[in-house]
Structures are given as structure tokens and as C-alpha cells.
Amino acid sequence: MDFGTEFKPLTVQPQEIEQLSFQMITEELGSHDFSTEQYPVVQRIIHASADFELGRSLVFHEQAMEAGIQAILAGQPVIADVRMVEAGIAKERLQRYGGEVRVYISDPDVIEAAREQGLTRAIVATRKACAEAPGGIYVIGNAPTALLELIRLIQAGEARPGLVIGMPVGFVSAAESKEELRRLDVPYITNIGRKGGSTVVVAAVNALSLLAVRRAETDAAHVRP
Template sequence: MREYIKEPQLIEKRSFEIITSELGDKIKNFTDEELPIVKRVIHTTADFQYADLIKFLNNPIESGKKALLEGTKIYCDTNMIVNGLSKMVLKKFGCTAYTLVSDEEVARESKERGVTRSIVGIEHASRDTDTKIFLIGNAPTALYRLKELIESGEIEKPLLVVGAPVGFVGASESKEFFKSVDVPYITIDGRKGGSTVTVAILHGILYQIYKREGF
């Protein structure tokens, strides 16, 4: 019988050892706080190109840590992000993650206005002053609308925005467009990204303030 690693902690540790080795000199491109996030994204995707695509703007890690330690609500543009985040760890800091894309009122309003649920969802979430982190891994329209709301002064500036929508229509453009906003921002240049990448980015911050047993 072939021997293989069965313990999840050992599998993860070995994975990160491989990632560190294969990143090589690119490790020098990141700060000590950025590097765990980069590694976690690569671990999630097995794609080393993310080391070239990920961008950190306006001190997002420190600001994200502050929001998490204060017990923020976290708005997600997909159920997949909500389900992927560690509810146990978030709960330890008094944080909750939620989405409104399946909300009946949001669905009705989006149909009446002829816009995406993501637009309406981000509008509703942004009115909640307890929501300081926005995670966008799917909908470029949510990122566009969030920028408009911030720049118009309709909402307070978030403490962290992760903008990583994936796709071919508006994904790359929306992420680039949002860079001009003066808010803490982590993004993935180009078409790549997605819900799993967005979760990995937040976990990369979260696990810097929460020590997991065995790691």
C-alpha cells in the first residue's frame, strides 16, 4: 500500500513549504504581513501567477486587522464567500459575515430597477455602519457601485475592500477602476480571482491575529 500524508495539518504545512520554495526570490517583493496572504492565495489556487497579480493599496492589512479586532460585520457578494470563511474564528472576534444577494427585498428591487442584485445588495449593506469590510469575488457591478457610493460621500469609507471579481466582462476593468479610491484595498489584477481567492485573502489576514492550534 502506498504511503501518503493523512493528517490535514501536515498536508497544509508541507504545502506551504513547497510554496515558499517555489516562490524563490519573489518572496522579497512582499512584506512580512503580505507574504502569508500571497501564500494562502497560491495554496488555494495552485497558481503562482497570483504572486504577480495581487496588489496591496493604502495599508489594507493593518486596517483589516483593526476592523476584525473591533468585531466588524463583513459583507460578501456571494454565498460561497460567506460559507468559505471560518465562522468559528470570526466569532472569536465578534465578527459576522453575510450576503444579501438572495434576499427577497433585494431581488424584488433589482428586478424593478433593472440592475443586478449585486448592485442593490451593496447599496443595502453599505448603509449598515457596522459593516466595515467588503469582500467582492464575483460581481464587478458591486465594485463599481461601491466606488460610486464612497466617492459621492453617501457612505463612510470601509476599513477594507477586497476586490477580486473573476471573469471576462468588467472584472479586470472594475478592479483597476477602484484603485483610484483612497481606501484600504487588496485586489487581483486582470481576469483572475473569485470567491475562493477572496476567502483566502481574508483568511491570510485573519490568521495573523488568530493562532490556530498546530500551526
């Protein structure tokens, strides 16, 4: 293959591309206050967005990483707000521990109830998710109404998520919903401001499941004689 002399040499192996990207991110980000456990999530989100401002805006509840890893290892389901998020999540790493990805937004009963009650499908889907999996890992990259409803259900004692990854993107209520999330004492990963979205929350879940796999492997190595 020849793309002309003006091109930088092209590394065609995906692992090498990822390695090199991660190096560039670490160099360019410079000093930061994220912990060693949190940093892989930050790094993978910057990798998925090429947005250092977004990376720097991330906020972690102090138990977020440990709770998220434990929830994955316990096989808690990952509740995705939309199909795009579901599509992006590396499922085999969840399945190893009995987990799966669920998305309720297009369920016929959700669509029907939303129409009847004049609510967003995101709100109704969140209610259904909390009824079926109150301890799940909630991943919201889009509708602020989903995150606000989840917060309400947590406050009402109807949900106790293993982890909330709450980064809806947008101009109406997105930043406010995240501000509200940061007031809760539940394990969360979120950010300050309007940015977020499907690719960003997918990056967070995939970073987390990689850490969970590593944890399981380390634990297994220590148990072995």
C-alpha cells in the first residue's frame, strides 16, 4: 500500500495503534489528579473522543472503580440507555462473569407506556430497568431524563445501582442532571458540563471491564499454588 510520501508511516496493527495512542494521550494530558485505578477510564475516554477537555472534566465517586469492578465480576447486567451503547460494549468480557447488556428503550411495552403517560421513552425504560435490575450498572450517554429518573428512583430507595455511568450529552438538562448525580453518595462516573454521549460511556464500560478481567486474573494467580 502506498498513500504517498506526505503520509506519516501507518501502523496497521490495531493493538499497536492503540498502544501508541495511549502513549500520546498520557504525554499530552500531563499532570492530573486521577488515581491509578481511575486513569484507564480517563485514557480510554480521551482515546474515543480525542477530547482532553472532556477527559479533564471527568468526576469519579470515590468508590466508583471498585464498585464497578465488583459489579462486573458479580455478573450484574449493564443497562444501556440506547442501542448504540449496547452495540459498542465489549460483551464477551461481561459474559465471562455471567453479565450481559440490556436495553429497554425500544421494548413495545415501554413505547406504549411512554405514549399513554406522556413521558419520554427514556424515563419509562429506566423504570423498567430498575424494577428488573435494581443493582445493575446503569450506562446513560444520551437522555438526561433517563439519568434524572434514575436519580429519583435511587433517592426513593427503588434502585441501588452497582455503578452509574452518567454522561448524557446535550443542551437541555444534561449538565444539570450530572450535577444532581454528583450530589448522590452512590458509585458514579460522570463529568462536568454538556459533553458525553454513546461513544464516551462505551469507552468507560470497556475500560472498566478490562480492569475487571485483569483483577480476576490477578486474584486467580494469587490463589494458585
